[in-house]
Amino acid sequence: MAGNWKMNLNHLEAIAHVQKLAFALADKDYEAVEVAVLPPFTDLRSVQTLVDGDKLKIKYGAQDISAHDSGAYTGEISGAMLAKLKCTYVAVGHSERRQYHAETDEIVNAKVKAAYKHGLTPILCVGEELDIREAGNHVAHTLSQVEGGLKDVPAEQAESIVIAYEPVWAIGTGKVCGAGDAQEVCQAIRGKLAELYSQELADQVRIQYGGSVKSGNVAEIMAQPDVDGALVGGASLDADEFVKIARFRDQ
Numbered sequence: 001m002a003g004n005w006k007m008n009l010n011h012l013e014a015i016a017h018v019q020k021l022a023f024a025l026a027d028k029d030y031e032a033v034e035v036a037v038l039p040p041f042t043d044l045r046s047v048q049t050l051v052d053g054d055k056l057k058i059k060y061g062a063q064d065i066s067a068h069d070s071g072a073y074t075g076e077i078s079g080a081m082l083a084k085l086k087c088t089y090v091a092v093g094h095s096e097r098r099q100y101h102a103e104t105d106e107i108v109n110a111k112v113k114a115a116y117k118h119g120l121t122p123i124l125c126v127g128e129e130l131d132i133r134e135a136g137n138h139v140a141h142t143l144s145q146v147e148g149g150l151k152d153v154p155a156e157q158a159e160s161i162v163i164a165y166e167p168v169w170a171i172g173t174g175k176v177c178g179a180g181d182a183q184e185v186c187q188a189i190r191g192k193l194a195e196l197y198s199q200e201l202a203d204q205v206r207i208q209y210g211g212s213v214k215s216g217n218v219a220e221i222m223a224q225p226d227v228d229g230a231l232v233g234g235a236s237l238d239a240d241e242f243v244k245i246a247r248f249r250d251q
């Protein structure tokens, strides 16, 4: 269960938030579900210090990565910098990056490779806009983003990727993709991984669903055979709610 905070919570709020999560999750059930947070870049050092100092099992990562290693790229953050902060994950190709920062599949692919180069696990975000779904092209569109993001990525790297299926029309809108609809696309993503690599690799890759996930709908989504986790936006900003989502099995 990963919480993408997007552009919310400063570094002080981040500390309080992660402390609350860690306290609420620190019991025997905690290890049953891997919990990760993706704070803004400016929070990462504070989160790292807290996680290291208190030996928390919460994982963390960034919301984006530069395709470049270093140099004159004002405002960018490199994979080496994220690795130095001991990030585990980095989201790549989130629809908000594709929409507001014109990230193409080529750029997303370069970022996936940059993540692997620096030992980070990419969470490759894919998913269709509303008009594409209404035209019935959601599966083909999403699979082409999977293929584009993984172009020339070898199996020994791709086996650790996390893929987040996030239909754009369900992000932050309260419109949840039906569990069956989410399953349809997640199953197709697994099929595409089997085609690109092998069934064995496809079976071990974690596929998340994202888009208005809340404590009230997570159990139904997680019951789908090809949904292995969730990438949670808005609801991850409320620590109590995010804990309920991570504890979906208790429902």
Ligand SMILES: O=C[C@H](O)COP(=O)(O)O
Pocket: 004, 094, 166, 170, 171, 172, 173, 174, 210, 211, 212, 213, 231, 232, 233, 234, 235
């Ligand atoms: O990365 C998370 C997704 O964009 C979902 O956001 P949301 O839970 O606010 O709809």
